[in-house]
Amino acid sequence: MGVTIYDVAREAGVSMATVSRVINGSANVKPSTRKKVLRVIEELGYRPNAVARGLASKKTTTIGVILPDISSVFFAELARGIEDIATMYHYNIILTNSDQNIDKELKLIGNLLEKQVDGLLFLGSQVTEEHRRLFKSPVPVVLVATQDPKGELPSVHIDVRQAAYDAVSYLLKKGHRRIAFLSDRLSTSLGRGRYEGYRQALAEGGVEVDETLIVEVPPHYEAALKGMKTVLALQPRPTAIFAASDELAIAAVHAVQDAGLSVPDDVEVIGFDNTRIAQMVRPMLTSVVQPMYDIGAVAMRLLTKLIQNEDVPTKTVVLPHRIEFRQSTRPA
């Protein structure tokens, strides 16, 4: 590198402190000297060293983001929401993938803390006691699309259970009694929400849960396609499918079609997340809308407030969900 604040100070005939002031936009600088300093900065091509600044100020203007997998449409969209707001508030984000692996998550949290991030955004499966211990760090943490069963940590998400409940209730109201549930993550907190909503809706609808209609598959299209074949072979066959994600829902649609049946005439399908692909398949997918971008954006905004010690009325923000009706369900 080379040119430091000291070089600028010398060249401009002022002290480092003054240079620091103009860099940081402090008001207490005479316009003429500010101008002079600015010119020297320009001439020398000076670029403040953020690491040195971070050490001195104890602020890095970077925040750490831990998510399961950036290559998933869902998290990628969310990450974009985070990054946009971060940029708006002059933060950078360090992006890390955890693959929902708890050990990795823990390691990443430690790693990011060492890097002195000003805050942490955590999107994961569960929040264990070990997580909590690390989160009792000097920097604020916001859970994103992740629920804290204990409700201790700030978080931003939709009411997944209610959303699932709504979707399944809708199906019940249309007369369906054999509704399959296709999931790739029953065990995680997000997966559980969907599962609970499904059961609750059935219970309130007076339909007994048939465990054979509940299918857990690895999180890819191919696995879901295979899993659905089994379910569709059941007698009596399910007449509706509630899937935990759009990708699974699309697999469900194709499985139905491969069985020589029609969506939505023979089987209705509802997906979850309303990712972009929902409208890129035919029939277009009816899906529970989870406002991913907004969840990320709101979470990041909340984090900035926490970092700046602004008082936040409610640390748990639940964003609204809804169902986007398209062609994989019949008009009500």
Next chain:
Amino acid sequence: MGVTIYDVAREAGVSMATVSRVINGSANVKPSTRKKVLRVIEELGYRPNAVARGLASKKTTTIGVILPDISSVFFAELARGIEDIATMYHYNIILTNSDQNIDKELKLIGNLLEKQVDGLLFLGSQVTEEHRRLFKSPVPVVLVATQDPKGELPSVHIDVRQAAYDAVSYLLKKGHRRIAFLSDRLSTSLGRGRYEGYRQALAEGGVEVDETLIVEVPPHYEAALKGMKTVLALQPRPTAIFAASDELAIAAVHAVQDAGLSVPDDVEVIGFDNTRIAQMVRPMLTSVVQPMYDIGAVAMRLLTKLIQNEDVPTKTVVLPHRIEFRQSTRPA
């Protein structure tokens, strides 16, 4: 925070230097004192401050990544490749979105340089002189899925022109004479590659370019769908479509179907990138495979070498491409 290297040193009855040595795994420490220090570190819950370390060592073990839009499947997949290798070599990545906006790109480069990243990965449209000036920084830069017309900067990519050429040649070989080209970015370097390949193939196939068959649309499904309607209304109608991305290709497929025609019987369609959605639509999409994950991984690996001053035989690595044949084209 609180506990520093100094605290550990005092508590363990050694000097900071020794603590530093055990942290950094230096060989020259007596096993017994190493053990003692390690125990104290554990007891105190000491966590080295990476910022201080960065200032002293002039290495941050973080690298900057500039890409157009993480919410795009293509870049998300690529980012995952980058991050995996980065993790493997103990680097973190700062992820930034440029929206292909040159001013933003320039600002981001400066920003990341200030943060003292150890290296830069740039995925963008063009490399202007201004870019070059900034890239003459003290840290290595690798272009990712981005070509440097001048071939000065290290880069990792496929031969996009050749790939497009191959796809269009394939179509020509099957007898097609009216091949539409659907693109969302004729003007960018990547877009241009596809365009050039298209023209070259036509030229060599003895088919004159019909400008009305070349459609540029905004980069979304809906826009592409609309754009294709016009093209399909042409007389004589195109019998094949080469699309610059899978999303565009899917729109093309649907436009064909909406016109009451069949893919691939009436119109054959080839996409580009072979993203996951290619196999999630029916008919499944024939697509030019661009190994996104690998491109990211190889680029990151190359960057680590450059950072460590290992000598790199060729700074421009061209990864192989191929066409994955599925149902949107007829068997040859």
Next chain:
DNA sequence: CTGAAAGCGCTAACAC
């Protein structure tokens, strides 16, 4: 094998 000491480049009181 270990310690002392000099920075790394900046911010933040505190004076003037």
Next chain:
DNA sequence: GTGTTAGCGCTTTCAG
């Protein structure tokens, strides 16, 4: 308005 002076928490010679 501006300068002086301590650090921030670590790495890194250089001695011994």
